[in-house]
Amino acid sequence: MKKGIAHTTEEAIQPVATEAYLPGLSVDNVIFGFHADQLKVLLLECRNRKDWMLPGGYIRKDESVDDAAKRVLQDRSGLKNVYLQQFSVFGETRRTKESVMRSAMKSLDITFKDGDWFNQRYVTIGYYALVEFEKVKPTPDTFSVSCAWFDLNALPTMIFDHKEIVEQALVALRQHLHYKPIGYSLLPSTFTMKSLQAIYETILQRKLDRSNFNRKMLSLGILEKKEKLFTGAAHKAPYQYSFNKKEYFRLLKEGFGMPF
Amino acid sequence: MKKGIAHTTEEAIQPVATEAYLPGLSVDNVIFGFHADQLKVLLLECRNRKDWMLPGGYIRKDESVDDAAKRVLQDRSGLKNVYLQQFSVFGETRRTKESVMRSAMKSLDITFKDGDWFNQRYVTIGYYALVEFEKVKPTPDTFSVSCAWFDLNALPTMIFDHKEIVEQALVALRQHLHYKPIGYSLLPSTFTMKSLQAIYETILQRKLDRSNFNRKMLSLGILEKKEKLFTGAAHKAPYQYSFNKKEYFRLLKEGFGMPF
């Protein structure tokens, strides 16, 4: 608020240089990861409060909204070049609450005045990201004391309308599943059909037939079968697959029809 | 800019009372109508310029973003309670151009300074609406001299990225067609199956089989057959239908799968 403009990546939600950002606008990312057959969301634990929030940030005056979302994603997870999709705007008048802002400011040595940067109405643009769980380095920001994964079925209490944003993101993701390939940035470069199926099953919240899932996926022509076999368990070794990047992104752009 | 705040509906894009609006944010509506077997878009002819623009406006500090879009829709078309769907945010840094703003201001007796209200970067939230063509009363705003329908295949030159916004809206509409019913606010309260089919055909840009379309639509259970027959032409009279509003909106919320 008093300091000059710091142009590092990690200036995201810093209470400095508010003149560098668009007023009243923010982005919030719902970052999905996949671990132990469960979908997880990356959340931040609020400083000085008992609740959690989505990784979010403001939009610099010289960057696009998409770029702001990318920057936030990279700052909190260490990752870039992952699937990041804008899905909805949250623009209710009273979605942010002064009381929450106030307590969040307390620890940060910020004078809280009416009409202040943090005390204005915020419209936020929701994005969801699909990331490879293992590769993420959870990193809290200035407003938070920790950054951790949560199971979708066991979300903590969250500030503002952030829980609703998570739910909407899941709805959007489920929709997209019907006409877009999923898995590229969620899985390691090589994976088994079983783990891919597990992703679909957790997102859709229901079991799919193993045989039919196999056939369908292969028919899309986005998978490359590695003849190399995995080993170590007391059963037949599964094939390893990787995505044919070119075909994958062609389908991502063009869309298709999934039976479920 | 000098006058006080006028709280009529028709203050939308007025250059007065800029303090009443959220800075740097706007909504733009792609209003689709259906006429003569063609999809039309409602556009505004810019004052002092040779190009056209989408009906848009700013967001009042005491209204939600959705409400702002509704207000703009009502001001330009006279309609409310129609299908209005947010579909994307347009947030590139250079999407609005100073030169365009400048010429638009010229006729309005507005001093144009750097850092001025109209000379800032704008992020806009795109909505599309489906309206009953016949019911619309096209009404220009302060920045425009006329308001008229355009065929989607014959759009005029448009300011900023507005043509791209129209195209994106059409893409979104086409997507939604696959899992949501369409037609309610596009058609009169009573209509024929042929006109409903025509809507689907123009949105999808391809012919559909009459017989199969019939069967599919009826199987959704959102249509009520009026035994009253239409008359006047040299052929068999078609049935009239109307939507079962309750079922229609249930499906709109839940979604379903369309074969095409």
Add this chain to the structure above:
DNA sequence: TCAAAAGTGTTAGCCATACACCCATGC
């Protein structure tokens, strides 16, 4: 009686679903 458009019926083929059966592996 003919043309045009609407209503209805029918068939073939595809595809999702369900399930069965074989293969590989470690204990």
Add this chain to the structure above:
DNA sequence: GCATGGGTGTATGGCTAACACTTTTGA
């Protein structure tokens, strides 16, 4: 060899797609 999980095959039912046939109406 047996349990476990992976790979592959197949039958059934349902639905789409295509098209044929009938009905209604005004000219």
